Amino acid sequence: MVWNVSGLMRTCRFLLLVILFLPCEVTTSVLTVNNSTENYILDTEPGSQESLKCAVHNHTREEELLWYREEGTVDLKSGNKINSSTVCVSSISENDNGVTFTCKLQRDQSVSVSVVLNVTFPPILSGDDFQTAEEGNDVRLVCSVKSNPQAKMMWYKNSNILILEKNYQVHQTSESLQLSITKVKKSDNGTYSCVANSSVRMETKDFHLIVKAVHEG
Structure with missing residues (x-):
């Protein structure tokens, strides 16, 4: 009889330990x-x-x-x-x-x-439409752009792809396309078009550069 009680106690202890060490179910929001x-x-x-x-x-x-x-x-x-x-x-x-x-x-x-x-939106272009400069001065045309997806950008002059002269320099960032012209000449006179082409749409903005001789008023 003593053996039975002792065995029963051991069994109960074992079951209690099993219950204690069972993994708890955690409810996580x-x-x-x-x-x-x-x-x-x-x-x-x-x-x-x-x-x-x-x-x-x-x-x-x-x-x-x-x-x-x-x-x-x-x-x-x-x-x-x-x-x-x-x-x-x-x-x-x-x-x-x-x-x-x-x-x-x-x-x-x-x-x-x-x-x-x-x-997603098509290119939005902005900048100074008209610039006037005297011969020999430096000019910078800045075409600001907002676009998603990002647009491919290019300069045109008088409706033709701009041929980069020695005094031309183009700089592009995710927010603008810039054209710097050092020591402008009368031949730099004209309409420069900033063209932004994205998968949504192509947009164009014109920049009119007027180059005056030094003696002009």
């Missing part, structure tokens, strides 16, 4: 934005409106959500914070390209999903 659990890029275009819905999954209690536009918080109404929250991005423009929206769990802000806006 998961966020999704428009059903995606990962950060992603949202393709859109100017004039569009996009709806971003953030939702909590596997939660065991009510969870408050936060929205950020870049580093700034987005104001949410009281009924648009718990367990799910929707942000509407309206009147999208080219200035919204690259802007990041992030949904976070209020109690643990390391739990988050971000969406980056990829706003």
Whole structure:
């Protein structure tokens, strides 16, 4: 009888240890934005409106959500914070390209999903339309460009591809196409066209250069 009790006690201890060391099931809240659990890029275009819905999954209690536009918080109404929250991005423009929206769990802000806006738009060109210079002076024509996707750019003169003279220098960045002309001559007089060609559309902007003789008024 003593052996049976002792054996029973050992069995109970063993079962207790097994129960203690069984892995605990951990319920971890998961966020999704428009059903995606990962950060992603949202393709859109100017004039569009996009709806971003953030939702909590596997939660065991009510969870408050936060929205950020870049580093700034987005104001949410009281009924648009718990367990799910929707942000509407309206009147999208080219200035919204690259802007990041992030949904976070209020109690643990390391739990988050971000969406980056990829706003596709044709080239937008700007710069001084007319420039006047005296012979012998240096001139720089700057054609500023905004484009997504990035455009291929080229200078034309009087409707023909610009032939680079010795005193011409072209410099291009992601934001501009520049033409520097040192010691301008009367022959540099004319209309210079900045041509930007992207997969969306080709755009052209004219720059009129008037070269005057030194003695001209």
